Amino acid sequence: MKIENNKVVSLTYKLSNHKTGETIEETTTENPMVFLYGVGSMIPEFEASIDGKKVGDTFEVVIVSENAYGDFDENQIAMIPLDVFNDESGVFDEKYFPIGSLIPMSDNEGNQLRGRVLEITPELMKMDFNHPLAGTDLHFIGEILELRDALEEEISHGHVHGEHGHQH
Numbered sequence: 001m002k003i004e005n006n007k008v009v010s011l012t013y014k015l016s017n018h019k020t021g022e023t024i025e026e027t028t029t030e031n032p033m034v035f036l037y038g039v040g041s042m043i044p045e046f047e048a049s050i051d052g053k054k055v056g057d058t059f060e061v062v063i064v065s066e067n068a069y070g071d072f073d074e075n076q077i078a079m080i081p082l083d084v085f086n087d088e089s090g091v092f093d094e095k096y097f098p099i100g101s102l103i104p105m106s107d108n109e110g111n112q113l114r115g116r117v118l119e120i121t122p123e124l125m126k127m128d129f130n131h132p133l134a135g136t137d138l139h140f141i142g143e144i145l146e147l148r149d150a151l152e153e154e155i156s157h158g159h160v161h162g163e164h165g166h167q168h
């Protein structure tokens, strides 16, 4: 069996920042990444790099930021009035908004997004809505652990069920 559409892939990988070599994320054999191949849930170049691989094969790919999580966009930095963050009693409490933390927000259309707190002034909070990996060139190395045929139900849902998958 090889990796192609409608296969469920289990793999481990180590993701590092290609420029600095810093490790960003690492999966283990106990807690691998499991996904349905070919439905667009992964970065396209990542999927392309494992196309046709078999269990035990290794892979390595570098994906530049514009093909991964996008370039860093200055327009995604916003100044937001502090009173937006007031608690129920109308008070802004800085201790809930440490610099660097990610705050769940929603935009005008109700989409969920997370903003990183950059700076707090007496009236404004400066937030960064870029993806945390925007502007980062990604370097993946990994190994294919398991392959199986996807179930009809998984194919129709577009995701994996069971252990490491959607529980529903």
Ligand SMILES: [Zn+2]
Residues within 6 Å of the ligand: 153, 154, 157, 159, 160, 161, 166, 168
């Ligand atoms: Zn499902």
